[in-house]
Amino acid sequence: MLFRLELKKILLSPMLIVFLALCLGFNLLIAIPGAYDEYASFVAGASKTAGYKLGAQFEEKIRKLEADEMRDYLAEDTAGKTDVFDGYDTAYIADAYIRRLNLSGYAAEAMRGKYAALQNAADDKAFTDESLTVYFASSTPDKHFGLHGITMRVLIAQCGILAALVMLLSLGYEHMSRTSLTVYAAKTGRNILRHKMLASISAALIAFAVLIGLTLLAYFQINDYGNIWKSSVSSIYNVIDDLLVGASRPFLTWQSYTVLTYLLAVLCIAAFLTVCFSFMAFVIGVWVKNSYVGFLLFLITNAGCLVIAIMFGARLPAYLSMLTPAWLWLKQPLWFTDGGADILWKNFEILGVCASLILLAGLCVFSAKMFKKRDII
Amino acid sequence: MALIHELKKIWNVKTLIIIFVLSGLYFIIALNSSIQSYPSGTWLFDADIAVYLTENYGATLEQDEFEDFLKLKEVIIFELDSFISSNAVFTGAGIYDFQDYENFRDDFHSRYDTRSEASMNLWIAISNEWGEILRIQIDGEWVDFVSDKEAPAAYTRYIGFNNVTAMYEYQWEENINSFILHTPLGKTETKRVLEIRDSGEMSAILSGHLVLHTWQYAQNLALLVVLAVFILVSPLVTIDKAVKVNLLQYSSMTGRKILKKQFAAVIISAIGITTLLLLCFAGIFYMATGARDFLMSGINSFMSFPYHWLSVTYGQYCLLIAGVIYLLSVASAAIAFVLSRFSQNLITLIFKVIPSFAAAVLLSLWLLDEFLGIYVGGDVFFKAFSLSIIFAAAIGIAIFAVKREKKTDLI
Secondary structure, three states: HHHHHHHHHHHHHHHHHHHHHHHHHHEEEEEEEEOOHHHHHHHHHHHHHHHOHHHHHHHHHOOOOOOHHHHHHHHHHHHHOOOOOOOOHHHHHHHHHHHHHHOOOOHHHHHHHHHHHHHHHHHHHHHHOOOOOOOOHHHHHHHHHHHHHHHHHHHHHHHHHHHHHHHHHHHHHHHEEEEHHHOOOOOOHHHHHHHHHHHHHHHHHHHHHHHHHHHHHHEEEEEEOHHHHHHHHOOOOEEEEEOOOOOEEOOOOOOOOHHHHHHHHHHHHHHHHHHHHHHHHHHHHHHHHOOHHHHHHHHHHHHHHHHHHHHHHHHHHHHHHHHHHHHHHHHHHHOOOOOOOOOOOOHHHHHHHHHHHHHHHHHHHHHHHHHOOOOOO | OHHHHHHHHOHHHHHHHHHHHHHHHHHHHHHHHHHOOOOOOOOOOHHHHHHHHHHOOOEOOOOHHEEEHOOOHHHHHHHHHHHOOOOOEEEEEEEEOHHHHHHHHHHHHHOOOOOOOOHHHHHHHHHHHOOEEEEOOOOOOOOEEEOOOOOOOOHHHHHHHHHHHHHHHHHHHHHHHHHHOOOOOOOOHHHHHHHHHHHOOEEOOOOOOOOHHHHHHHHHHHHHHHHHHHHHHHHHHHHEEEEEEEEHHHOOHHHHHHHHHHHHHHHHHHHHHHHHHHHHOOOOOOOOOOHHHOOOOOEEEEEEEOOOOOOEEEHHHHHHHHHHHHHHHHHHHHHHHHHHHHOOOOOHHHHHHHHHHHHHHHHHHHHHHOOOOOOOOHHHHHHHHHHHHHHHHHHHHHHHHHHHOOOOOOO
């Protein structure tokens, strides 16, 4: 009952609705239009008839398409491709990182271990010819980064901020409406925190679904994906520019993901990350009565996590800070891959989200317990 | 008296600590990278050469001064000779001075198809001594060799010297002509570029990297200023409303003037915090990059690209940037004041402040992007017009809110 009332209070708040509308407007105006690419659109259209797997059949079907400049370019772009993972050795990446960052001891060992494990993933992909899928052909890096580096990153930031605001709104409600002294005077009244937390997380996830759902709906209305959904994200065209290695290298994921399953996996981690931000705001909101200051502390906490990595360079505290929600958000374009030179461990996004959830949930329980014993005035 | 009281409310210790901490974190995350990436300490880029030229010849490099600068080549060649004669890789290959090296290099390049493996390996070893990244074709494949050594100072001086002399002698004119020819400029832009080319102002000494780093740093600094202004001034009116002290104030005729005082306090505070942040962070930038040496240099220089709409000195360029930041800061303060007036509590306020801050950020980035530079789509007059309109609108709305306050029902 209390949960329902709290949830209703949040969801019917005009501020939340206006904020969601503004975020949506921002996404439609700024985060999406730049993502349109005529050649990519042509590739998506061609994939409906030619399929997504590269090879002789694909080339034959492309040749049968209506002759024009785009068709010729696609034919040239996709002709005679070989599997990038055939004989691909990941050890050179570890060597480059260790040499350039002067890694030693545990860091060097973990880095080597990570890329030794990645070798298995590369071998599996070589076995199934996973890289021989078209994705968006030579437009792939821009299109992939457009969705996963820009649009998704903006969306996750908005959801994180929304989650924090909703939590602070809910926790600060009793102070704002001057009912705190009445509500918190009773022992049972202080249990309301649990309902507030659950209601806020639910509201944040509902806002997450609405915001991401509507934005991606608009995104995929503008950007046709045709048969590309079934293409692998580890396509030969999908490359990461790596300055430390000195060249671009394949977008090599630990597991096999199609474009669709990769997007779903990203959304799943993004939802858990939103919950992490909710937990963080809960801990702050319980201790700090002033919601305005609370939100600023939320910003400072996340900025502090970013600073740790910058201050410590290639040392353990920096690598640990990469598992915090703020860094996980920044590293979003590399989720489900090795994560680059800042990451020491396999599946860093899952590890980071799990570690953050456990730590923050522990802090939430501790804060809630302390709140029960604390003086309110 | 009321104004001072309002100022005291704005400049409270808690808020100042938060701004101080956020500024420190922001400096480490965003601002410091502009300073760290500034290419000083080597002549491979033009930053340190510009310092050398300014120290020796002042703000411009005239023809007779350039002739004098050319004498430096002898010194650099002497340094290179010393480096080569004491390096085993060179002497082992029979190269004892820079002239020998040049002969070897020309010979290597002239034998494109008949290079022996030994000469290839020697070329790789020599490139390694120079600290270079070498890309050569071996058996039809392009291979990169990244040197594991620092480029010797004499060699970087040699490269930098050659680049700058070429820039002064002919490249600046070639570049500007090519810019006019190959860039789809409008009539006004073309006229301005021609004016720059023919005015003689291109003899100014100013590193292109300094201009680039200045506006990029200013973009980041503007974000911090806007953030600090929003944090500092926005809660003022909302807190009064939340504790309903405004009802008490407004019960008297004179009490209703308090909003006017609060608006004045907000604007003064915005100017104050902007001044503090500019002094602190612009000061760090000037000290770290040596920008203070170029305050009198013209911003259209033979060393730099792009060209600029105004023929001003670097010092005036920085003042103009500061002016834009002040206008953005005051406009943000006026918007924050209006938002504060129409928010019932602090959380409502944050919900309103965040989108406003996002809009202010986008505006700041756009306004200061390639500041005053001539480029396609970079219409400086349109930017100035937009800033004026936004500034006037923000102040106008705030004044309207203050005037309306006297007549409105409060409950």
